[in-house]
């Protein structure tokens with residue numbers, strides 16, 4: 001099978017490339033990425049040594065470039081991870097989120113349709129369902145929970161989902177969608193909660209917790225997400241939506257305290273800062289459909305996954321130290337300077 005993985009130089013895309021190369025020796029992968037601030041070719045150095053992988057630098061919003069790649073390669077499967085992915089950046093400036101996440105998806109689907117791709121998979125998010133109250137622990141997101149978005153990021157992802165479903169219904173386009181909860185693990189850009197807190201703790205600088213730190217996220221180790229997508233590609237039904245999550249809800253403040261404890265750093269580093277605008281209170285996924293239909297179950301317990309992740313950041317300092325210079329420094333100052 002020849003697979004196009006877009007957003008391959010980002011966090012989950014790169015983890016997925018490594019997962020597929022290890023799991024399916026018979027498959028070939030083309031990793032496409034435009035290398036925005038979030039894309040890092042260093043992450044793919046290991047894959048580049050494998051003859052079954054090639055990297056293509058291209059922007060999914062560039063119709064001509066996407067068309068050329070599809071005509072050269074004749075993909076069997078497309079998995080679209082490419083996106084602007086950070087909620088805080090979408091609050092600062094939504095424009096690029098609409099362009100990449102919505103128009104980019106349309107352009108990819110048009111190419112997949114034209115070249116007869118057998119399966120297109122859209123990597124979506126639980127954020128399309130909005131949020132749940134903190135005091136109703138019995139409520140979970142199912143695939144039939146209404147779409148109700150909070151941020152420009154989630155609105156752009158929901159728009160893409162609707163477009164994928166419209167292509168499926170109108171053209172019989174062979175698409176699937178997955179909506180996963182918060183991922184953590186190696187290669188995550190240190191603008192997101194867990195790697196940002198690890199990085200700051202190691203530098204003995206304040207750990208900026210939004211509001212009172214009581215917002216809840218449902219954390220999944222990235223490899224478990226990759227495994228779920230792999231199963232959907234091979235066994236999932238065209239036209240289906242699958243929620244992915246491992247029943248692992250945690251308040252932000254508790255995660256930050258666990259990181260400090262593991263690193264032997266004091267809780268006095270925690271600084272409560274102005275809350276995120278429109279901050280979603282709680283996400284919680286009901287994964288019953290993917291478990292029942294495909295037999296997917298998460299394998300990594302949070303305590304183990306968090307330790308593995310912290311150990312990875314400790315062992316791979318050059319990877320993130322290269323990142324946290326230049327544009328990142330300006331970003332950090334802008335977002336956290338006067339917060």
Ligand code: NAD
Nearest residue numbers: 007009010011012034036038039059060082083085182183
């Ligand atoms: P990321 O920001 O780490 O990576 C995104 C990648 O897409 C980067 O390598 C970037 O260079 C690339 N990209 C951005 N715009 C592009 C464009 N126009 N053309 C080509 N490449 C482009 O994001 P991530 O956390 O790996 O998320 C991947 C996907 O998974 C996204 O679609 C996101 O919405 C979804 N998702 C993420 C999470 C999470 O917790 N991180 C959870 C559920 C779903």
Ligand code: DAU
Nearest residue numbers: 085086087125126127181182191192193208209210215252
């Ligand atoms: O749920 C899936 C989503 O998870 C994905 O679709 C997004 O791409 C991904 O970025 C993530 O979104 P979140 O907004 O939940 O992740 P983030 O790491 O930005 O924040 C997690 C929680 O931590 C959230 O409640 C905000 C809080 N936070 C975040 C940062 C960066 C802080 O308190 N301080 C911070 O500095």
